[in-house]
Amino acid sequence: MTRFTLLTAASAFALMGCNAPSDTEAAPAPETQAPASGMVAAANPDAVQAGLAALRAGGDAVDAAIAVQTVLSLVEPQSSGIGGGAFMVHYEADTGEVSVYNGRERAPMSADEDLFINPETGAPYPYVQAWRSGLSTGAPGAIAMLHMAHSDHGALEWSENFDFAINLADQGFEVAPRLSNISQRMAGFTDMEESGAAASYLFDANGEAWPVGHVLTNPDYADSLRLIAQDWRNFYEGDLAQAIVATVNEAPRPGYLTEDDLANYEPEKVSALCSPYRSYQICSAPPPASGGIAVGAILGMLETFDMSAHGPETADGWALFIEASRLAYADRDHYVGDTAFVDVPVEGLLDRDYLAARAGLIDPAMAIPAVTHGTPPGADEQPDDATNDQPGTSHFVIMDADGDVVSMTTTVESPFGSGRMVGGFFINNQLTDFSFVARDEEGRLRPNAVQPGKRPRSSMSPTIVLDSDGAFELATGSPGGNSIIAYTAKSLVGMLDWGLSPADAAALPNVVARGDTVNIEEGFDETLMAELRARGFTIQGGRGENSGIHIIRELEDGTLIGAADPRRDGIAAQP
Template sequence: MRIAALIAAATLSACAPAPRAASPAQTAAPAAREMFVVAANPLAAEAGMAVLRKGGSAVDAAVAVQAMLSLVEPQSSGIGGGAFMTYLDAAAGKVRVYDGREVAPAGATPSMFIGNDGRPLPFGQAVVSGRATGVPGAVAMLALAHRQHGRLPWAALFGDAERTAREGFTVSPRLGRFLGGSFPQLQSPDARAYFTKPGGGLVGPGDRLTNPLYADFLTRLAAQGPDALYKGQTAARIVQKTRAAPLEGTMTLADLAAYRPVEREALCDAWAGYRACVPPPPSSGVGMLMLLKLLERTDIAARGPTDPQAWFAFAEASRVMFADRDRYVGDPAFVRVPVKGLLDPAYLDARAKLIGERAGNPTFGSPPGAPARGADATKEPAGTTHFIVGDAAGNVVSMTTTVESIFGTGRMVDGFFLNNQLTDFSFSPIEPDGAPAANAVAAGKRPRSSMTPMILLDAQGRFAGAIGSAGGNAILPYVGKSLIASVWWKLPMQQALALPNLVARGQSISGEVGKFAPGVVGGLAARGMTLKPGQGEDSGVHAVLVRDGRIDGGYDPRREGRVLIEASGK
């Protein structure tokens, strides 16, 4: 019945005429303020809502959500990883970005992922190495945001996660599925020790799992603040763990103590009647905006999810965007990123002309202000999680957080996994012609990220929506598809997120082949585009949109999400 309803709604949407750039649904501010939490695990969503019920702010709730996700969804994010937060300060009417991206240690070198044979290391070998871990940033970033926007004491935000870690939680089907996989991280001694049942074998869905080491760490984190991670015994253990063979890293206590999150101006641009705000580089927010604005130059808004041409335009726009994103985006403290040039209307007009009637072979362009850059060799596997929080005062957090690939490096400290974020750098730092890759490794550098937590504002500057996703480089098309379906095709958010995913980057065009409406896959093939099974099944899009004064929230059905909405009484 659910599938039939989805197809029926999609068919109606496909038949409805629409202008080239459709206006958004009415986004009048909610008559009664609604608090909301959308997260990939019910326990995490409940932990966030419990904070809101106590009068906590959106940032307070975000701290509680992250603490719980580190426990119950360790394959995706954690205390040992990094994050980007896009934050709406309702009173100031301003969108800010908090950059908690990990950084490379002072001892990192451009050739750190080059083997003795002069070739890039195999990814499966690099991802579990000590040198894969960057200095974690999520805790410091949350602490900075809490100092500025918290209402409850920091120490009051970890109780649910600490109690759940000590008493135990039921392993979810999704976590159990990953524990049954062949990921190299699960072969690490730390992961085996944590997940092995008393009678042997790894825990599975329905089993009880406790984490007393993590509970003890949260107790210290609550009492000491971020120093519990960046100084003292936990910091020493992180250094020791990352310096262990094979392929030991170079992290030091000084690297941890020196970490600083960055507060950045949000990158905002007009789209479909909204003002879409995303993080600037080293996030790929500029790529997200570029994708949406390229699609504004097509007729996709007048089509729908049963129309092959709509998906063709989406795929070709994605390929054009990725060609530029991969070439030019990196840490702006180290490379000049032509953000204005990539969003220049004349440049976008020219790039949109590459979206023809048949599949082409789009390569990177030359936006105004672009420097010479080498080709990109970044892998960026799927991982990560996204959540959204709105508080009683109208403040909103849209936060994407990660330990990079599944279970990070597989190395653990004090009950949490260490990230493998430095494998988000390009393994080949320099082209044969000498042009450096924008995303090459450098000491103190933040690797490029596809995380693009977004907040939408309406024409009056009021909150209109928030969205983000997990999925490595596929985050951009996951979010793009969901926005097109919910805003232009006007599907209810839950239906929009359930639509099949299509990820087109370079010569790789893949997705959930069996989920498209009849005729779509064949229609793509007739346009020279062969859709293969692949990326798409593990998206993690979470979103809310204000429709007619009410919150329309959705969670990605491919995960175990939960949408909680409650009236605040204010």
């Protein structure tokens, strides 16, 4: 089959906190500009075409989201899939309502705070052993969440939204550069005998990843989608559910997921968490997602500075962004967890006076020596965080012909999730987003400790921005583990303060400041980097950060501009 030309630059890959060097400076992001008639921006051209097909058939943005997700699960399985979870932010043009659909995975009801403690040693499992195991899998939420959103907004029949992915799985798709590259990088973590179906799917008989352009079919995935298209409950009950549970509970290190955990999974719909920024409202997902809080906090602190006077070509502009990021991450790390289990001071963390006080700690001429969390209004004393966040995930944005918008971040967590495959798709390792060590030295339970039925904290930051009249302005978001927060905030500052186009905002070098170290992507101006070091910042330069920003922005005349991050294989296109 013929595939659309990939508009891409060299992609970067990060695994377990080790960022691979980028081969080239990021090129301008692929950008599409045309009058409003709907748009899709996602990390793979096949997924974009699936979304566009749904829109052409008269589908809503949610119909297109189902089509996009089911294709991403096939062509970009290293990042997301139906065996994982997601957060969707939805804007309804007729009412101006912004809602969040929470499809985050839940811990099995038989899991406890010692989930990742090796019973033989009494110490936490090394990350790789925890990741490549059944222990890491939570009850997947993507399908249930998409069905809930479809019940509210879908214009097409549920089953129609699976046709594109089913046909692609049966007929074959061409392996994209990123899938081939990451498969090869994963070879060192893959025991060919132990990995079974996953190994035979990703590698040839010699253990080499399929090359770019190789046509790969997945009839098992097509069969799974046919079951789900008939009835979404077929994912959570019956033969497919039994197969998922059996795979999770295989040795070594079997998990705790049961058929009841799947059958009882329920997504949630809540109001978006919106915070002001200059003349805009920035709307994202509330906890257990941390993007709504952390991105809102970064911007809330930056609002006290004239960022338009300190652009991306200045050390002051980046110093302000770095310090606001460090302070926001410190609060996010300390306080955020699943609000069904933990008291999170959401309003306090976004309180304007509190953020102004935090911003008062910032002097762009001199780095804060050591950043600590603050004490926002309504906060109780909490033990320190001990979560080891990992990179992964995919993000896409969609607008339909009626002006409804979806901004959705979706993930199986680490590359290829737990590494276990069933029904043609990979199963998540989302539970490694919990803290492996549940209690601090005083025996207090950490906010992000494992508990039965709990959702792990997420960095996902799907974002929709409204203008001063409450109308849609733009949608953005990114994958990238805990760096998602910085990537998303960078794109917003780039567009709203620095006047950049979506393409230029996505292509800006990534700057991630968490704790006392600043990771700066290759391609960043060396003179600016030297100046930042002179101001006391500890910088790791020339590091490849793994963003995948996708953006849709609507101009005053109704023109849509879409952009895809040049670090991945994506495009933005219209019906």
